[in-house]
Amino acid sequence: MASNDSDAPRPVIGVTTYLERAKTGVWDVPAAFLPKVYFDAVTRAGGIVVLLPPQPVGPGIAERVLDGLDGLILTGGKDVDPARYGQHPHPATDAPRTDRDEWEDALLRVALERRVPFFGICRGLQVLNVALGGTLHQHLPDVIGSSRYNAGGGIFTKNEVRLEPATRLASILAGHDRLSVLSYHHQAIDRLADGLVVSASADDGVVQAVELSSSQFAIAVQWHPEESAEDLRLFDALVDAARVHADRRIGAIA
Template structure:
């Protein structure tokens, strides 16, 4: 059986390796390894212009899409002024990932959003973000300190697609200071113990799900297995 090709959106950042210090297109290795472990072939997708044309061309050759974690989404995309803690958004990455999602919708590809990916998916659908989670829940356990993940117990809606992949409760790895307030076209399907929405999914046969946590960091890789199985069904 042909192994499905899974596209993963990437960072574009200043990076250092060996003797070099320059702009690089990169993604933590845990994403690619998670895809590889369940039978997929990871394909990294750096921002490429013109965005809509490039997104359509590359997704025509792929079998599924992951919108990866990363920096804040620009508040201009959902009509709000930046919170004082909203920083480091990348207009090129925002535009690229929105174009990827639009092309995935047109082509019917399975989609998984991870952390920032969930936020981009909500905004692309016309939704709105809350820009600083501690303002809502009065703690910082969802993003405890830079460079470390917080452990968050979540409950998943029985009967949801996510519950079919992961069960109805688990502890996940989070690192997000923003969250989804409005998510038109999606149904909330997982919540933290403080009530914060931690996942959403679209109705219908196509797998289109998103989580605020980082499944590439722990044992909840059933999300990647579900994505690769959905991609495989398109190629069989």
């Protein structure tokens, strides 16, 4: 459990955002935004949030951003461009958002290289799998015959996932071998990327969480833990890992 002691240094967590058309008051413009539940979860777990909107990727930009971060979260959002994993788009797949794909891929690769603690949520899990060479099911109803993971209309559905023993995820959620989660996705992992381990799955075989097989903190879940305000364990774990990383980074600079 992360410490919320006011004397304990709060690690800086970068959280990626949407870049979509948004309306507020008289303004109707493209804007970067993120549902408040994401940064509420991080701050309640003891972290400081820095929002990371999609922006042009050039030499050294992701590296410069990661210089100031102790942890990274890739959030939910539009589907990953299927061209990134060698497929043509399914009719149900979102129009490509290449700006966000390129930005998050760049941030992720630097974070993994530097062993910055990483947490992927929904789309974030898919970005991780694709970045490491995996593929996605573009429309799960075609695969499992139901829309149990996506009711549409902004309504999250409840599903049960089974945790794999002896994984980091199982240790974070100690005392549980099954977990009720909130889902909102129509895509999921198809071919698992090399280096990833499945740490949770559903009764229909859909992968629900993965983590790196190495010792570094890199976990991603297909569900939306930010919507479960009463259970901050995954955010607590990220903030704890980020605090350790910050201490090491500051020590190295000193």
